[in-house]
Amino acid sequence: MFLIFTFLFGMLIGSFLNVVIYRLPRDENIAFPPSHCPKCGWKIKPWENIPVISYLFLRGKCSSCKNKISPIYPFIELLTGVLFALAYWKYSFTPQGYISVIIISILICIFFIDLEHYIIPDSLLVTLLIVSVLKLFILNQPTFWNALITTGITFLFFYLVYILSKEKFGGGDVKLFTLLALYFGWPLINLLIVLASVSGLLIAGILILAGIIKKDEPIPFGPFIVFSSIITLFYGEELWTIYEEMILVLLL
Ligand SMILES: [Zn+2]
Structure with a gap:
């Protein structure tokens, strides 16, 4: 019902x-x-x-x-x-349920705006920041220190990618990944980054092979980050367990 x-x-x-x-x-x-x-x-x-x-x-x-x-x-x-x-x-x-539908709404907007206009509006990022801070205080999940350290490292990492890629990797993507690190914390942000990179490379590869886009043509990364966030939101814990086991098998 x-x-x-x-x-x-x-x-x-x-x-x-x-x-x-x-x-x-x-x-x-x-x-x-x-x-x-x-x-x-x-x-x-x-x-x-x-x-x-x-x-x-x-x-x-x-x-x-x-x-x-x-x-x-x-x-x-x-x-x-x-x-x-x-x-x-x-x-x-539950509070988790209410927070989830708010972040889903923000992510849907980011997906379609970035897809068409190649931008992620700051107003949406600010809303995401507020939701992430609320989640931190209401659910204490991730814990405060986890969120702080994960957010810091994620920001530094993607800021480096932004500079090294000569801004081909967008500033909006740096901000989005940083805020999602605050929202998800460690280890889920790790899973999210892997999912976004793999899906992004896969789809870009298919589009280039199919001749739909040229090799140097920029494609927005936001939709892949959003897609991976929604997967992580619903199945993060389960996928992280599988991911960890896969790494262990590869190492042994
Ligand atoms: Zn009309």
Whole structure:
């Protein structure tokens, strides 16, 4: 019952995230003006704003000018719904659960904004900082010293990567990894970095081999960091155990 409720609630939040993802990188106000068609300015009526259902009902077109609406909007609504339901299933109505759905919302925005605009807005990073500090105080997880040392080392490491790569590795990525180190602590941040690097190299390799992008073309790293964060959020402990065993086998 609550699973369906959190799924529907997640879809509503997803509808709001769509607004953030569209307006934040364009320096538009998030609350005003109300939702409108970017082509003809048609004010979207409440019944045209129901997550996913309205999109299907309008057959993906603006009801006024018939301009095509990107299927990415209902996709983000569905994705948010699924991840919220997963968070409830895993953590139920606990502080950990509430904090998880907030960080999931921030991460979804970072994923789609970085993918399109190659930037990670500072306002989202500041929100992530607040959530990470809250988590530290409410759950004491990671412990204070773990968080402090992990965050420091992560920052120094990626700042070095940033300089050595001659800024090909973005400053936004340095900040994002540093804040995630604060959020996850040691050892989960280690797992997250490995997952992000492996998935990033794999996808970049496939895209280059398939001729979709050129060898020197920059690709945003943020989406890979977000993907790995969400995996770590739900399955971090289990994966870390497997990862440790794999390292042991390789060493012996
Ligand atoms: Zn329109």
